[in-house]
Amino acid sequence: MLAIYKREMRSYFTTPLGYVFLGIFLAVSAAVFCFTTLFSMSSEVTGYFSTMMQCYIVLLPLLTMKLFSEEKKQKTEQLLLTAPVSTWGIVLGKFLAAYTVFASVTVFSSLYFLIVGIYGHVKVPLLFGNLLAVLLVGAALIGIGLFISSITENQLSAAIATMATLFALTFLSMLCQYIGFYPVRFVFESLSLFYRFQYFTQGIFDFAGLFYYLSIAAVFLFLTVRVFDRRRWK
Numbered sequence: 001m002l003a004i005y006k007r008e009m010r011s012y013f014t015t016p017l018g019y020v021f022l023g024i025f026l027a028v029s030a031a032v033f034c035f036t037t038l039f040s041m042s043s044e045v046t047g048y049f050s051t052m053m054q055c056y057i058v059l060l061p062l063l064t065m066k067l068f069s070e071e072k073k074q075k076t077e078q079l080l081l082t083a084p085v086s087t088w089g090i091v092l093g094k095f096l097a098a099y100t101v102f103a104s105v106t107v108f109s110s111l112y113f114l115i116v117g118i119y120g121h122v123k124v125p126l127l128f129g130n131l132l133a134v135l136l137v138g139a140a141l142i143g144i145g146l147f148i149s150s151i152t153e154n155q156l157s158a159a160i161a162t163m164a165t166l167f168a169l170t171f172l173s174m175l176c177q178y179i180g181f182y183p184v185r186f187v188f189e190s191l192s193l194f195y196r197f198q199y200f201t202q203g204i205f206d207f208a209g210l211f212y213y214l215s216i217a218a219v220f221l222f223l224t225v226r227v228f229d230r231r232r233w234k
Contacts, residue, residue, distance in 0.1 A: 004093025
C-alpha cells in the first residue's frame, strides 16, 4: 500500500493535474474567504466552509478523476492488478494519496482565519468543528469519486459522472426543507451527504454524522475493491 501511496503522490506533482488542482482550489478558497469574511467584515467561519462545500462538487472530481481511469488510458491497469499488492492495498493507497492532497490544502486554506484572528475574534472551537466536518465530507466524496473512476473509461467521463453524482446529493439536501411528509424527508436526509454537515457548523459534534461519513467512504472503498477483484480474477 505504501508503494502505491508514494506512486500516486508523486504522480500528482510530476503531472500538471496536481498543480492545476492546487491552484484552482487556493484561488477559489481565497475568493470565497474574501466574499464571506473580509468584504463582509465578519469573523463567522460557517459561511466560508458552507460555501466551500458547494465548491467541492467541481473541485474534488478534478482530484479523483485520474485515479483509476488514467491506468486504463496508459495501459498500466494489468500491471497494477498483477503486482504483488492486495486489492485493498491498491485502493487504499490511491484513496489516501488523494485524501492527503485534499486535507493538506484544506487545512492550509483554513489558516486564512489567522488574519481574522489578528484583527477580530474567531471562535476557535467552531472553526475546528467546521474543519472536521469538511474533512469528513471530503473523505466520503473522495470515496465516491474513486469508485466512479474505477468504472469509467477516461478522466473526463469520471469527472463528469462524479460531478453529476455530487450535484444530485446536494440537490437532495436542498429538497429536504420543502418536503413535509416525514418518511420521504427521512429517506432524502439519509441519502444526502450534506444534511448532517449543518450540525457541525453549529458547533455540535454529531457522532452519528461522524459514523455516517466514515461509513460512506468505507462502502465506496469496498465497492471499488469488488470491481478490481472481479477484474483481477477474470
